[in-house]
Amino acid sequence: MPFAKALDLLRLANMAAARHMGVSLPEIEAEFGVNRRTAQRMTRALETVFPDIEILTDEDRRRRWRLRTDSRLLHRHVLRDSELAALEMAIQRAGRDGATHDVAALSSLRDRLLGTMPAPAARRAEADAEALLEAQGWACRPGPVARHDPGLLPLIAEALKAPHVMTIRYRTPDDAQPRIRRIEPHGVLFGVRRYLVARDTAARDGRLRHFRLDRIEEARIEAERFVRDPAFRIEEHAARAFGSWHDPAEYGPVVWRFAPEAAETAREFLFHPHQQTTDEADGSLTVRFTAGGWLEMAWHLYQWGDAVEVLEPEPLRRLVEGYRRRDLPALP
Missing domain, CATH: 2.30.30 (SH3 type barrels.)
Structure with a gap:
């Protein structure tokens, strides 16, 4: 069996063991991006490699493959180096953000997962994860954060x-x-x-x-x-505010228009979870959403210099009008 197919089979076995009712053919197709015939071949391989596989029929009369979680072979592949690296990075991010409760919970999860692996495999996964972290250690939330009691x-x-x-x-x-x-x-x-x-x-x-x-x-x-x-x-x-500050008196429609030279950059931003964008005929971009927090909006808009214009609300337009400048060397 080719190496890639073997990895897919182990991944499928993990799915069949982790889900209470196992996996069905449509779920395999969606997870692996394969057609029905390939999904059927994968289930036949699963039955061959794991003799204790159970074949069930759900309430929709679909066949499902469920693997008993005490399979020794499956336990030997419980955690990949990339998964361990992702856990380690999440722990580091939580620590930098001051979320000590999350640090403790994620660290406990990491230790329990490593504890299920044979010692040589666990040491190898930790070493590989450390190498990945060294390459990806930039993944954190930069910028200033107000200090508070970590407890x-x-x-x-x-x-x-x-x-x-x-x-x-x-x-x-x-x-x-x-x-x-x-x-x-x-x-x-x-x-x-x-x-x-x-x-x-x-x-x-x-x-x-x-x-x-x-x-x-x-x-x-x-x-x-x-x-x-x-x-x-x-x-x-x-979502009722642009940032952290909420003021019911400021809650209402917000409309910004980004100049054509800034439109492409602005499209890369999600300014608000419920925003609507419109591509204008002159190449500019209009962004609409409903929220409050004008001061935090003004702080953000300053970074765009004169490449953005506030159309609504009027108090926000007046707040930023005197601070739109064209000599900023780059867009956000």
């Missing part, structure tokens, strides 16, 4: 699971002394600054507020639980 994120993650009420000691520029607040955490927004999205139990309006992690001086989880808003989705909440 905060694991604590917040724990509170979000139940969920539990939290008590925080929080300072703002307007407070002479930090204030004690009881909050109901709903999620976290990551950016240059990180924000905890939560309800302040003392506020009567019940709306979600953003608490900067770098301003939380102390935090603890309370025994009291609360009912999280079932309609809350962190992705939808985040």
Whole structure:
């Protein structure tokens, strides 16, 4: 059997073992990009190499191939060097981003996977992964990040699971002394600054507020639980702003037009998850979305110099108008 086909067979065996109901022919076709006849040949090879394969029929009367997970041969191929390298890079990124809870969870997963492999194979995978990491070590999130207590994120993650009420000691520029607040955490927004999205139990309006992690001086989880808003989705909440700052008064339509010389570069950006783009007759590009956070928009637009024009909203157009310059040496 050619080497590439052998690797595909092992990959198929992993799929058949990992999925509760095994794999079907349509799933094999989609995963490997093959036609029905090739998929059938692959299942025959699977039956030959793994005698303990089970052939089932699902509720749609489709045949499925399921492999018992105690197959010794399969366990010897549990983790590839590229997969280990991806795990290591994820651990490094989480560490740089201050997500210590994720570092611990990913490190535990890596160690358990390596523990299932024979010692020589594990050492070889680690060595190969180290070489890959050396070549790909640039994969991280560059740029400035506001400092905060590294123990905060694991604590917040724990509170979000139940969920539990939290008590925080929080300072703002307007407070002479930090204030004690009881909050109901709903999620976290990551950016240059990180924000905890939560309800302040003392506020009567019940709306979600953003608490900067770098301003939380102390935090603890309370025994009291609360009912999280079932309609809350962190992705939808985040989409209401361009960056991390949310201001209901600024929420509305946003329209930017990029000059023809900047249009190709602008097409490479996703400025907002719900954006719409229009190619204009003169070669320019118009981008539309709905969000707030004009100041963060202005910070970003400055990088484009005079290659972008704000059509809406009018307050944002006035905010950036005096700062559009043409001597910047490159586009973002």
